[in-house]
Every structure is written in C-alpha cells, then in structure tokens.
Amino acid sequence: MIGRLNSLIKKTQAPICVGLDPTLNNIPPAVLEKAFAQRGKTLEAAASAVWEYNKTIIDSIYDLIPAVKPQSAMYEQFGIPGLEVFKKTIDYCHEKGLVVIGDVKRGDIGSTSAAYAAAHLGKVALQESFISPFDEDFATVNPYLGSDGIKPFLDVCAKEGKGIFVLVKTSNPSSGEFQDKLVDGRPLYELVADKVNEWGADLMEDGYSEVGAVVGATYPEVGKAMRKLMPRTCLLVPGYGAQGGKAEDIKDYFNEDGLGVIVNSSRGIIAAWKKDAYVKYGADAYGDASRQAVIDMIEDLKTAWKR
Amino acid sequence: MIGRLNSLIKKTQAPICVGLDPTLNNIPPAVLEKAFAQRGKTLEAAASAVWEYNKTIIDSIYDLIPAVKPQSAMYEQFGIPGLEVFKKTIDYCHEKGLVVIGDVKRGDIGSTSAAYAAAHLGKVALQESFISPFDEDFATVNPYLGSDGIKPFLDVCAKEGKGIFVLVKTSNPSSGEFQDKLVDGRPLYELVADKVNEWGADLMEDGYSEVGAVVGATYPEVGKAMRKLMPRTCLLVPGYGAQGGKAEDIKDYFNEDGLGVIVNSSRGIIAAWKKDAYVKYGADAYGDASRQAVIDMIEDLKTAWKR
Numbered sequence: 001m002i003g004r005l006n007s008l009i010k011k012t013q014a015p016i017c018v019g020l021d022p023t024l025n026n027i028p029p030a031v032l033e034k035a036f037a038q039r040g041k042t043l044e045a046a047a048s049a050v051w052e053y054n055k056t057i058i059d060s061i062y063d064l065i066p067a068v069k070p071q072s073a074m075y076e077q078f079g080i081p082g083l084e085v086f087k088k089t090i091d092y093c094h095e096k097g098l099v100v101i102g103d104v105k106r107g108d109i110g111s112t113s114a115a116y117a118a119a120h121l122g123k124v125a126l127q128e129s130f131i132s133p134f135d136e137d138f139a140t141v142n143p144y145l146g147s148d149g150i151k152p153f154l155d156v157c158a159k160e161g162k163g164i165f166v167l168v169k170t171s172n173p174s175s176g177e178f179q180d181k182l183v184d185g186r187p188l189y190e191l192v193a194d195k196v197n198e199w200g201a202d203l204m205e206d207g208y209s210e211v212g213a214v215v216g217a218t219y220p221e222v223g224k225a226m227r228k229l230m231p232r233t234c235l236l237v238p239g240y241g242a243q244g245g246k247a248e249d250i251k252d253y254f255n256e257d258g259l260g261v262i263v264n265s266s267r268g269i270i271a272a273w274k275k276d277a278y279v280k281y282g283a284d285a286y287g288d289a290s291r292q293a294v295i296d297m298i299e300d301l302k303t304a305w306k307r
Numbered sequence: 308m309i310g311r312l313n314s315l316i317k318k319t320q321a322p323i324c325v326g327l328d329p330t331l332n333n334i335p336p337a338v339l340e341k342a343f344a345q346r347g348k349t350l351e352a353a354a355s356a357v358w359e360y361n362k363t364i365i366d367s368i369y370d371l372i373p374a375v376k377p378q379s380a381m382y383e384q385f386g387i388p389g390l391e392v393f394k395k396t397i398d399y400c401h402e403k404g405l406v407v408i409g410d411v412k413r414g415d416i417g418s419t420s421a422a423y424a425a426a427h428l429g430k431v432a433l434q435e436s437f438i439s440p441f442d443e444d445f446a447t448v449n450p451y452l453g454s455d456g457i458k459p460f461l462d463v464c465a466k467e468g469k470g471i472f473v474l475v476k477t478s479n480p481s482s483g484e485f486q487d488k489l490v491d492g493r494p495l496y497e498l499v500a501d502k503v504n505e506w507g508a509d510l511m512e513d514g515y516s517e518v519g520a521v522v523g524a525t526y527p528e529v530g531k532a533m534r535k536l537m538p539r540t541c542l543l544v545p546g547y548g549a550q551g552g553k554a555e556d557i558k559d560y561f562n563e564d565g566l567g568v569i570v571n572s573s574r575g576i577i578a579a580w581k582k583d584a585y586v587k588y589g590a591d592a593y594g595d596a597s598r599q600a601v602i603d604m605i606e607d608l609k610t611a612w613k614r
Contacts, residue, residue, distance in 0.1 A: 105414055
C-alpha cells in the first residue's frame, strides 16, 4: 500500500492527507439544523450531518490529494450511527480513489491485537467466508505494549498489502513526558524508531516500508533526526496548520526523492469555511472553501518540498 | 465509580472481573451453527452468536462478581453488528448490576481524546440534548501521548463519577521493550505510575482514586513495587490464568484492607467449557462451566487475598 500511496503523492504532487475529523462545531449550522429537524436531537441526526459534511468535502477535494485520515474518535462519539458513517466514509473515499488512513491508534497484545488488525486492515474469517469489517488501507498504532502488539498488524499487512503508522513522536505539548525520556542517552522515541525499522524490514514496496511513523510537525529538529534514523519510512506528520507547524518546519522531513512524508491537516481543511482567509465563500459553500484550502496547502508545502 | 467497584468487591468477596472477549473459537459450535444457519456467513450472524454467548455467560455469573471487562477489539472485528453487540452487552451488564470496564485502550490528544472520553464514559452534546454513546463505567487508556491524552478523560471522570485504568506495566512478554527501559535509573513504567498518582490526586472516592493502573499478573515483583508506589490506586490485573499468572503471584498486589486489586480472567472463564477441568459440563452447558470457573477462581484468589 505504501507504493500506491507514493505513486498517488507523485501523481497529485501533494504529500497531503486530509483529516476527516468531524466535530459538530465545525459542521455548518444549516447542515446540522436540517439533520436535527429531520431526526430530532439524536445520534442518528448527528451522524447524518457528519455524513453530508464529509461527502461534500470529499467531493470537493478528492482529485487534489492522495489520502484521507478519518479519526475514529470523532465517529465513536456518535455511537453506532457514528461508526456507520465511519465505515460509509471509508467506502466512499475508496470509490473516489483515495488511500484511507484509519487514525485509530489501537494497541493491544496477541489475539486482541490480531482482532484490531482484522477489524481495520484485514478480514475476519466466518468459517469459509472472509469479510473485511472496516477495510482501511493504513491504521495508526500505539507502540507502548511492544512487539507483541505490533506483530499481528504486520502479519495482516503482509497478507493484505496494507500498512501501519506507529506513533513515534507525537505533535502535542506533553508528548515529551514519556517519549522524550532518555534511555542510555537516547530519547525513548528513538528506540521506537529503531523498532519501526525492524518491524518494517520485510515489508518493503518500491523502496519504502509498509511500517510508517507518526512524527509531529511541531518538533522540527526531531523530524530531521527521524528522517535520518528511518530513511525508508514514510512519516505521517500531524501538527501542520492549526497546531502551529509550518512548511518551513518540515522541509527536512522529506527525502531527496521528494517522498517519505505525508502531512496531515484536519481543521485547516475541513473547517476552512470558518477561517478568515476563506470566510468569503460563506458557510453554504464550505466544500469550495475546503478545496481552496487544499490548493493553498499544496502551494505552501511546495516551498518545503521542491528543494 | 471506584467507590462502587470497591463496595461490590466487598459484597461479592470477589476481586474479579470477567473479560468478555468473544472469539468464534470459544463460542460453542451449536451457538455458531444456529446463527450461521439463520443469517448466513455474515457479520450479523457472528454478532448474534456473540450476543447469545455473552448473555448466557452473564446470566450464569452476574451474581458472583463485581465487574466485567468487554474488550472492544473482539467486537470491532465483527464490524458494525459487532459494535452493536458491544453496546448491548454493556447495557445488559448494567441491568444486572455489574460495573463495566471498557477495555478500549484508547489514547489520543486534546479534542480527539475528549471525543473518546465522551464516547466511552461521558455524554455527547447535541445542542441542548446529552446522550451517552457507549456508557462504560471505566475505560482503559494508553499513556504514550502524556497528560494531553489523559486530561480530557479526567474531566469526564470528574463530571460523570467514572474512572480509567492507565496502562502501566502490561502482562505480555514484550511489555519490557519500552516499559522497562531505565530513565535515570528507574523503569519507564514507574514514571507512568508517578503520573497515575498525579492524575488521580483530585479524583478520590472512599480512599481510592478514580485513576487506576493496569499491572500484569505475570511480573510479581513489579506488582509489589507498584502497590507501594501507588497506594491508593486500584490495580487492574490481566494475565491471571491463561497467560500464566497465579494467585500466589499477586498476593502482594493487595492492600491491607483487601482492596486495591481487580484481577481479570477472560478465556479462563468464558471458554471454561473447553478446559479439561470443566469439560464434564458439555458444550451446551457452557454457562454452568463458566459459573464453576468463577467459583473456583474466587476460591483460588482467597489464598492470595485473605492474608
């Protein structure tokens, strides 16, 4: 799947994924009001508003980008109807030719991790039938439980031609509380990076590994070091835009071939209609605002990318 | 919620939670065959078999124990129908008076973590309406992202009177890869334990904190040290039974008041019908086998508990 992601990045010239992280605050009021009027103040109503919002945004931007990253928390908060929309969003993005990174940050051990891997990337066996429950292309995974938690995902990646992104150094202010702690003089996230190399060694496609790493845009020096430490790893980079990361900050995250990075923006794209720069579109044309925000992000990143 | 859990532990004299972690392998063939015959080889069929299996087991054991721990992976693997049964199981356990620990091991940051907390422990606001999406009583949480990931859960715990269990030292063989790494001479899990104390300091109920810790049964010396380091923390202890942990191993996990521990068993109870000791019940009486396995576990733990 990393080969497919890289070829879409080259085709679109956009090392970008759009975080489909709907919150009711960011859905234009008219969309919300219609849903609540039709279905009452219910989870079904909220989920139907999320679906209309997602679909409009996807329709507005799918030709510009290689990938999207739906965040499972934002769907789980609307219960079963929310998760139905999570699945519907994944399927619709696939119809539109997008790579789907399920931002699920799952992590457990043994048969439990295998169940998560089957749920999100693989198939569940019902006697002789095999069904893909959610069917993302990549999933984000938490490393705290060690290799026991990751290996079941690797098995599914090998079988299904899919990939994972392991949390290495996250973009948030408190990420250093544990991730930066020095172990024999090296920060913990470097030990995790070593494991990312090891876990991905047998899962290479066109020179890149199916095992990627999450490295925030907000710690540029760390990103530069991670690039060197994991040369064949795609870095999934949150923290651009709303969290403060700039194109300049991530220029050293890229490899010489222009690959090795996929920068995420969530609010900066899907809630563009609320930002000063795009408010002229008006709330009803939120899809157009999102499209322009993607175009602007691509231009902005070119300053980092085309060295 | 920790006060309620402790009072149920005292009432039942059973510091036990039963892991409701259904896999098709552990569901008696007759239950599965009936479901597949009625609904084909579908996720709906698998989920309906899981529901029948869970309900029978809950009906057989609810009066003996304080709590259950459904593992979300085992429901997510059956897609939306699986998650419907996850929710149905939570609600049914509540009807039966059980405390429900959602073993979801979620962990993210800021608004995303807040969405997970709302999904599993809290309420989602739909304008002036508030709805509980999944409504567990406790959730397990991964600490790798630091306080930013935990604080939104603490806010919901304070508001709703609920709790969390933070992964500190897990029971699996590779848990040491990162958790045991020495930071200034102390293993990382001790740093996490310090944070557990800090996070729970303002969330005390009857002398115990709403912020518990996951500490595996398979590392007895660690458990003993964790007891001392987190005196007012309830330890959720996986690894008893199938993973090799014994009653003797966890005797030092308990406080003098007999509290401070909840030992989980999953396969050992829900798949008791497959074990030599209970095979006499026959596959159709799997609920009776589970009940006897719980009774035996309570007896076994008394050797550790009643010092």
